[in-house]
Amino acid sequence: MRRGTNLPRMGDFNQTVVLDVVRRAGGGLARAEVARRTGLSPQTVTNVARRLLDLGLVVEEGEAARTGPGRPGTLLRLEAGSRFAVGVHLDPATMTFVLLDLSGAVVARAQVPTPVPEDPEAVVAGLVAEIEGLIAGAGVERDRVLGVGIAAPGPIDVAAGVVLDPPHLPGWHDVPLRDAVAERTGLRAVLDKDVIAAASAHLWHPGEHASDFVFFYLGTGVAVSTVLHDEVVRGVSGNAGESGHLTADPEGARCWCGRRGCLGAVLRAEALAEQGRAAGVDLPPWGDGTDPRAVDQAITALCAAADAGHPGAREVLALAGRRVGMAAGVLTDLLDVPAVLVGGPLWHRIAAHAAPALEDEVAAHVVPGGHGLAVASSAFGPQVGAVGAGCLLLARAFAPRPSDLLLVS
Ligand SMILES: [Zn+2]
Numbered sequence: 001m002r003r004g005t006n007l008p009r010m011g012d013f014n015q016t017v018v019l020d021v022v023r024r025a026g027g028g029l030a031r032a033e034v035a036r037r038t039g040l041s042p043q044t045v046t047n048v049a050r051r052l053l054d055l056g057l058v059v060e061e062g063e064a065a066r067t068g069p070g071r072p073g074t075l076l077r078l079e080a081g082s083r084f085a086v087g088v089h090l091d092p093a094t095m096t097f098v099l100l101d102l103s104g105a106v107v108a109r110a111q112v113p114t115p116v117p118e119d120p121e122a123v124v125a126g127l128v129a130e131i132e133g134l135i136a137g138a139g140v141e142r143d144r145v146l147g148v149g150i151a152a153p154g155p156i157d158v159a160a161g162v163v164l165d166p167p168h169l170p171g172w173h174d175v176p177l178r179d180a181v182a183e184r185t186g187l188r189a190v191l192d193k194d195v196i197a198a199a200s201a202h203l204w205h206p207g208e209h210a211s212d213f214v215f216f217y218l219g220t221g222v223a224v225s226t227v228l229h230d231e232v233v234r235g236v237s238g239n240a241g242e243s244g245h246l247t248a249d250p251e252g253a254r255c256w257c258g259r260r261g262c263l264g265a266v267l268r269a270e271a272l273a274e275q276g277r278a279a280g281v282d283l284p285p286w287g288d289g290t291d292p293r294a295v296d297q298a299i300t301a302l303c304a305a306a307d308a309g310h311p312g313a314r315e316v317l318a319l320a321g322r323r324v325g326m327a328a329g330v331l332t333d334l335l336d337v338p339a340v341l342v343g344g345p346l347w348h349r350i351a352a353h354a355a356p357a358l359e360d361e362v363a364a365h366v367v368p369g370g371h372g373l374a375v376a377s378s379a380f381g382p383q384v385g386a387v388g389a390g391c392l393l394l395a396r397a398f399a400p401r402p403s404d405l406l407l408v409s
Pocket residue numbers: 244245255256257258259262265
């Protein structure tokens with residue numbers, strides 16, 4: 001059931017709406033133009049702008065061009081350095097950290113191997129140490145850091161901030177990651193699933209902004225998230241995106257679910273390495289696949305072989321791109337969305353060889369809705385999960401979401 005809202009909350013909402021318009025404008029924006037773009041009255045814009053100036057979130061700069069009688073107003077511009085957010089991407093092989101300013105730009109970054117991935121306590125300790133190092137190293141005042149966004153492999157309990165039983169993190173069962181990070185850093189923390197965080201990076205950045213798209217995430221696992229009308233579809237438990245069991249190849253490798261050729265089973269890093277070995281590529285051993293770093297080295301060798309022109313290696317990586325394209329066609333038809341973005345650490349590694357095949361597959365796809373179907377690799381590269389995690393924190397603090405206006409008991 002939907003419930004109403006109260007006036008103070010509406011004021012907060014208008015504040016985020018104005019900030020959002022000023023932020024997306026990039027340069028300065030006159031108050032009259034803010035009023036035009038938001039539909040708010042000039043008086044409301046003036047009041048809201050005053051509050052944003054007092055908070056230091058925007059600054060006045062320059063003068064607007066004269067468009068009518070009266071004094072031209074000063075321009076409002078986002079003060080990007082007024083607030084910061086930390087974004088963390090916890091992957092079984094690698095932990096990635098970024099410090100974002102309010103515009104979402106990366107001002108500091110770090111990447112380290114995940115310490116003893118099967119030991120949550122060691123991972124949390126390492127994660128907190130890196131967060132502290134990142135903030136201190138950037139020379140940012142701590143009270144300007146809004147908090148930490150964490151992207152973790154699913155499934156997770158979003159409300160409780162708990163990582164449940166991720167298949168690629170053995171030893172992790174019901175780990176209260178959000179609160180552990182919040183307690184040890186003293187910073188506000190939010191936890192979301194990696195693929196949902198990754199898509200969120202594209203919602204915050206004006207240059208990368210699309211309102212409706214499907215995001216394929218290729219990391220340790222394969223997942224898909226959907227953005228409709230500027231909001232990531234989270235599902236009823238915050239675990240939307242488990243698309244790993246779409247059948248990509250009925251004759252393909254056995255999936256842990258019992259069937260053959262599931263998308264996740266044929267696209268994950270270990271499967272690509274196996275396909276490479278079967279195609280005659282000489283790869284270092286990766287054991288039973290439980291050591292993500294060994295699998296990572298096999299992928300490095302597979303990509304190097306493709307770079308050197310090994311036809312088997314090239315075919316394996318091109319097939320991976322085609323498979324993403326085929327699945328993308330199904331999902332974009334189902335949802336009637338006009339764009340596909342692909343990203344994540346594994347995609348970033350293989351994109352040079354996989355993206356052309358993906359683009360061919362998408363170009364050949366006939367869209368029933370009549371609109372085009374655009375495809376692109378995420379501009380955030382292997383950091384997309386960490387950037388998105390930071391953006392989730394910024395969005396929680398500053399993005400206007402109509403759903404926030406609804407009163408919940
Ligand atoms: Zn399966």
